[in-house]
Amino acid sequence: MKRSTLRKTVLTLTAFAAGIGAAITGTPAQAATQAADAGCVTGSKLVPTCGVLWGGAAGGFTSAPRDQALKTWEKASGRTAAIFHQYHKGNEPFPTKAEIAMTNDPARPRVLLENWKIAYGTTWAAVAQGKQDARIDAFAARAKAYGKKFFLALNHEPENDVVARAGSGMQAKDFAAMYRHTIQRLRAKGANNVINVVALMGNEKWMAQSWWKDLYPGDDVVDWVGLDSYVSVEKGYHFGDFASLLDRKAKGGAQGWYDWATTKHAGKPIMIAEWGAYHKVGRHTDKSAVYNSVVAQLKKRPAIKAIVHFDTKHDDEGDRDISIDSSAASLASFRRLASNPIFNVKLG
Structure with missing residues (x-):
């Protein structure tokens, strides 16, 4: 050759x-x-290989059973919520039978997102000092018995609960210490099916506080970085679209929340653990502009791996309607959003 x-x-x-x-x-x-x-599927930390997990919390600030409220919301929206968001405090035993049943439905697969105010009745500092270890251990045993992977958010929106006074036990650094102690103890007890989320508010007022940076517990004990944020569809405070609830920042050149999360904690998946569009109760302002902006923003922000809508006819202040069906146009737009294939993620 x-x-x-x-x-x-x-x-x-x-x-x-x-x-x-x-x-x-x-x-x-x-x-x-x-x-x-x-096909998009979830991995070991429930992070999807592609797409975005779709979640919901319904019946807020009402006496309606949360499982039934979510089913009603799912029917209205046209999609099963892959994430079922629930709230607990103190010694309340959870996951509950109703919650477990919601995750055992083979026709409608769901994973739990459990919010737990572990320091209820005491302080963050007390938890960090081991004074609520029996509470943690009881939860660890229940989590292990449940067996399936699920999300856990410890004291979501801690900014609202900070008492910036030495010795209060509720300083920002006490929150971080509480979080670290709880997650480390859960891991030591073998509750390895718990996937934790630190759920912050991303509010300009709080991000401007000197103590805000002290809230973060550390990348070694945080699986997902979460955000609870809402947007108004009526001109005024927090009026905007889906992007605006991701980009809020303190004045003076600080980073927006999403940029902070993706630079300071690069590689961490982001969960929008609560979101929604609101207007004054009794009005029927169209929310379509917000809902129609969601998918485009998700495609621009690949770190966001889950969004969980919080649905209520009136919030804790009683004057904001965050429901998806406050008008026919709003519901139609939300149903179009829910039908987008970006949310076609199979729970692994």
């Missing part, structure tokens, strides 16, 4: 082998495409 012919043969075989390797391993972009083709 001539040298030139031999060289061409070697180059052809090399290219062929490279092609096989690329088909097997591929570039990161190819791998992502392959994952999408195979």
Whole structure:
């Protein structure tokens, strides 16, 4: 064989082998495409390989059973909530039978997001000092018995509860210490099915506080970084679209919340653990502009891996309607949002 012919043969075989390797391993972009083709599924920390987890919390500030309220909300929205958001405090035993039943429905797979104010009746500092270890251990035993993976948010929106006074036991640093102690003890007790979320408010007022940075417990004990944020559809305070609830920042050149999360805690998946559009109770202002902006923003912000809508006809202050069906146009827009294939994620 001539040298030139031999060289061409070697180059052809090399290219062929490279092609096989690329088909097997591929570039990161190819791998992502392959994952999408195979279907979006959740991994070990419930992070989807592609797409965004869709969640809901319904019946807020009412006496309605939360499981039934969520089913009603799902029917209205046209999609099962992959994440079922619930709230507990102190020694309340959870997951409850009703919550577990919601995650055992083979036709409508769901995963729990449990909010727990663990320091209820005491202080963050007391929890960090081990004074509520019996409470933690009882929960760890229940979590292990449940067996399935689920999300846990410890004292969501802690900014509202900070008492910035030395010795209060409720300083920002006490929250971080409480969080660290609880997660480390749960891990030591073998509750490895608990996937934790630190759920902050992303509010300009709080982000401007000197103590705000002290709230974060540390990347080693945080699985997901979460945000609870809402937007008004009536001009005034927090009027805007979906992007505006992600980008709020303190004055003076500070980073917006999403940029803070993705730079200071790069690699952490982001969960919008509560979101919604609101107007004054009794009005029927169209919320379509907010709902129609969601998917475009999710595509621009790939760190967001889950969004959980909080639905209520009136909030804790009694004057804001955060429901999806406060007008026919709003509901139609929300149903279009819910039907988007970006939310087609299979729980693994």
